[in-house]
Amino acid sequence: xxxxxxxxxxxxxxxxxxxxxxxxxxxxxxxxxxxxxxxxxxxxxxxxxxxxxxxxxxxxxxxxxxxxxxxxxxxxxxxxxxxxxxxxxxxxxxxxxxxxxxxxxxxxxxxxxxxxxxxxxxxxxxxxxxxxxxxxxxxxxxxxxxxxxxxxxxxxxxxxxxxxxxxxxxxxxxxxxxxxxxxxxxxxxxxxxxxxxxxxxxxxxxxxxxxxxxxxxxxxxxxxxxxxxxxxxxxxxxxxxxxxxxxxxxxxxxxxxxxxxxxxxxxxxxxxxxx
Amino acid sequence: xxxxxxxxxxxxxxxxxxxxxxxxxxxxxxxxxxxxxxxxxxxxxxxxxxxxxxxxxxxxxxxxxxxxxxxxxxxxxxxxxxxxxxxxxxxxxxxxxxxxxxxxxxxxxxxxxxxxxxxxxxxxxxxxxxxxxxxxxxxxxxxxxxxxxxxxxxxxxxxxxxxxxxxxxxxxxxxxxxxxxxxxxxxxxxxxxxxxxxxxxxxxxxxxxxxxxxxxxxxxxxxxxxxxxxxxxxxxxxxxxxxxxxxxxxxxxxxxxxxxxxxxxx
Numbered sequence: 001x002x003x004x005x006x007x008x009x010x011x012x013x014x015x016x017x018x019x020x021x022x023x024x025x026x027x028x029x030x031x032x033x034x035x036x037x038x039x040x041x042x043x044x045x046x047x048x049x050x051x052x053x054x055x056x057x058x059x060x061x062x063x064x065x066x067x068x069x070x071x072x073x074x075x076x077x078x079x080x081x082x083x084x085x086x087x088x089x090x091x092x093x094x095x096x097x098x099x100x101x102x103x104x105x106x107x108x109x110x111x112x113x114x115x116x117x118x119x120x121x122x123x124x125x126x127x128x129x130x131x132x133x134x135x136x137x138x139x140x141x142x143x144x145x146x147x148x149x150x151x152x153x154x155x156x157x158x159x160x161x162x163x164x165x166x167x168x169x170x171x172x173x174x175x176x177x178x179x180x181x182x183x184x185x186x187x188x189x190x191x192x193x194x195x196x197x198x199x200x201x202x203x204x205x206x207x208x209x210x211x212x213x214x215x216x217x218x219x220x221x222x223x224x225x226x227x228x229x230x231x232x233x234x235x236x237x238x239x240x241x242x243x244x245x246x247x248x249x250x251x252x253x254x255x256x257x258x259x260x261x262x263x264x265x266x267x268x269x270x271x272x273x274x275x
Numbered sequence: 276x277x278x279x280x281x282x283x284x285x286x287x288x289x290x291x292x293x294x295x296x297x298x299x300x301x302x303x304x305x306x307x308x309x310x311x312x313x314x315x316x317x318x319x320x321x322x323x324x325x326x327x328x329x330x331x332x333x334x335x336x337x338x339x340x341x342x343x344x345x346x347x348x349x350x351x352x353x354x355x356x357x358x359x360x361x362x363x364x365x366x367x368x369x370x371x372x373x374x375x376x377x378x379x380x381x382x383x384x385x386x387x388x389x390x391x392x393x394x395x396x397x398x399x400x401x402x403x404x405x406x407x408x409x410x411x412x413x414x415x416x417x418x419x420x421x422x423x424x425x426x427x428x429x430x431x432x433x434x435x436x437x438x439x440x441x442x443x444x445x446x447x448x449x450x451x452x453x454x455x456x457x458x459x460x461x462x463x464x465x466x467x468x469x470x471x472x473x474x475x476x477x478x479x480x481x482x483x484x485x486x487x488x489x490x491x492x493x494x495x496x497x498x499x500x501x502x503x504x505x506x507x508x509x510x511x512x513x514x515x516x517x518x519x520x521x522x523x524x525x526x527x528x529x530x531x532x533x534x535x536x537x538x539x540x541x
Contacts, residue, residue: 008364011356012357012366012372015356015376015426016357016372018353018422019376019378022391022415023390024375025394026390026394027390027393030386030390075289076289078289079290079293081282081286082278087277090278094287097290100297100520100524101293101294103527104519105480107482111516112295112296115299115300115311115513122299155289155293213383215384220505233385237392250390253385253386257381257383
């Protein structure tokens with residue numbers, strides 16, 4: 001074997017080895033925790049699917065993720081449409097509004113929502129001083145705040161696959177429809193939306209997968225009241241040391257996300273998502 | 276087909292929604308009270324002063340900088356070598372390897388967090404440097420999390436390179452390292468720099484994994500903010516948020532202005 005034959009291994013090897021040691025093997029270790037702590041066997045998995053508390057957390061997680069996905073993708077579609085097809089000024093403004101939040105830390109964004117929504121926050125203060133409400137509206141420490149915060153985090157992510165689907169359309173299709181007398185609304189619903197469906201599905205699955213493992217925003221805006229699955233894992237590891245259960249829930253979550261990703265790859269080719 | 280006024284209105288409503296919480300922190304950061312309160316007529320810089328007075332904030336910034344630089348160096352170098360390997364040799368198992376290295380990016384962050392917690396607590400039993408709650412340990416964990424993003428960025432840059440120049444170099448008898456350093460790297464240096472920059476920002480902001488692998492010693496800036504957000508909200512968070520938002524907006528505006536002027540020239 002010549003030295004040149006080893007070159008591919010020298011280039012590919014380090015990262016694969018690094019992730020193998022620092023990620024794959026530790027993940028196997030987590031799987032081992034899930035079947036050995038506190039006692040050997042699959043009892044933690046049984047508990048994870050039968051315990052009513054954990055079941056309710058799973059159900060709440062799915063409900064919140066579904067709501068967030070629908071809202072975030074709809075909002076992303078609206079802003080992506082103008083970002084791709086608007087006038088140069090509209091494009092510049094929407095682009096800045098997408099990119100600025102995208103680069104800002106999740107903590108800052110969650111804090112911004114706390115400042116807006118809390119009982120003595122900006123919105124309640126304004127509404128009360130304007131005399132519209134007498135008692136503050138409860139908008140954080142419940143699902144409403146969690147949904148808003150997660151939407152805010154995920155909209156920029158949803159914009160990219162949708163925008164890339166919109167960019168790839170052939171303008172002549174619309175001219176043809178126009179020429180045959182279709183109204184603007186008809187063109188939008190019967191041609192534009194169906195042709196961008198792969199982008200919509202890709203964005204929806206991506207948002208849903210991201211939302212499932214989401215932790216920081218629900219923890220801050222949910223205030224411990226509407227615990228989602230990721231926060232449950234955190235609590236099981238650090239507050240009520242129950243590593244086996246935390247590990248088992250992690251493995252279930254990982255398997256579920258893997259299934260969703262396989263589904264996702266059927267709708268969007270990965271290179272499309274990179275835009 | 277230009278957007279109708281309704282479409283533009285909806286898009287700007289979404290844009291406003293995206294900017295709203297960022298705008299909201301600005302007035303809150305100038306309030307005079309010791310607790311989180313709403314703006315009145317009295318303005319004050321005390322929360323900004325608090326950032327300077329409490330050495331923990333500056334320490335956490337310094338720590339986050341060190342971790343960011345080390346982790347993005349590791350991630351970018353490993354990702355660069357890997358992406359070059361895939362691009363130059365196109366091994367038949369390439370897409371399998373590619374899927375494998377993207378794992379930390381697609382796995383739910385909390386699963387990665389518990390995985391890296393296992394990794395570092397296990398290492399803690401045999402050494403004190405790459406361990407739980409140490410800065411090198413955090414940097415290694417961050418490198419795991421950001422390497423996939425660096426791989427994506429470098430691969431995108433490589434996709435723009437004309438393969439024929441590499442073939443020509445090869446045809447003239449250039450060795451693998453000559454092809455890399457004299458032909459390919461000069462063509463993707465901007466992409467590599469972008470990968471490094473993105474990696475740094477991702478590490479600088481990382482909190483999900485960091486929460487699991489640090490406790491009292493390696494308190495990064497996001498971890499410090501998290502502690503101020505959890506129980507009684509510390510208004511210093513508003514001040515640091517305004518500073519961070521200011522940095523991001525400045526960088527983006529400068530970049531937009533530069534690309535705009537460049538596009539006008541050509």
